[in-house]
Amino acid sequence: MRSVIAALLCLPLVAACGSSSSAEIVSTGKTAEISITNFVFAVPENVMEGDLVQLKNNDSEAHNFMPLDDSFSIDVAAGETVDLPLLEKGTYQFHCHIHPDMMGTLVIN
Numbered sequence: 710m711r712s713v714i715a716a717l718l719c720l721p722l723v724a725a726c727g728s729s730s731s732a733e734i735v736s737t738g739k740t741a742e743i744s745i746t747n748f749v750f751a752v753p754e755n756v757m758e759g760d761l762v763q764l765k766n767n768d769s770e771a772h773n774f775m776p777l778d779d780s781f782s783i784d785v786a787a788g789e790t791v792d793l794p795l796l797e798k799g800t801y802q803f804h805c806h807i808h809p810d811m812m813g814t815l816v817i818n
């Protein structure tokens with residue numbers, strides 16, 4: 710009997726331990742791509758919460774993706790593709806902090 714109670718007590722702990730910072734966002738398994746070409750962001754529409762947004766740099770210079778609230782910052786080297794963290798629903802105005810004139814808006818539905 711004692712072991713059953715111990716097992717029941719452990720379950721919520723295991724669930725809690727399995728969570729990460731993006732636990733509330735369930736991955737859709739889909740991807741969307743923001744591409745950068747000639748210092749311009751091309752931002753996809755109809756991005757859903759849980760979609761993996763990738764950042765593809767078609768230029769021969771490094772770029773960056775940083776929301777204007779500075780909540781995170783992702784560098785992408787020339788010719789590379791990187792993953793953004795899963796984002797909650799909302800409208801994200803962002804720029805490249807290396808080239809602050811490079812601006813874009815990503816809407817997550």
Ligand SMILES: [Cu+2]
Nearest residue numbers: 772773805808
């Ligand atoms: Cu840039």
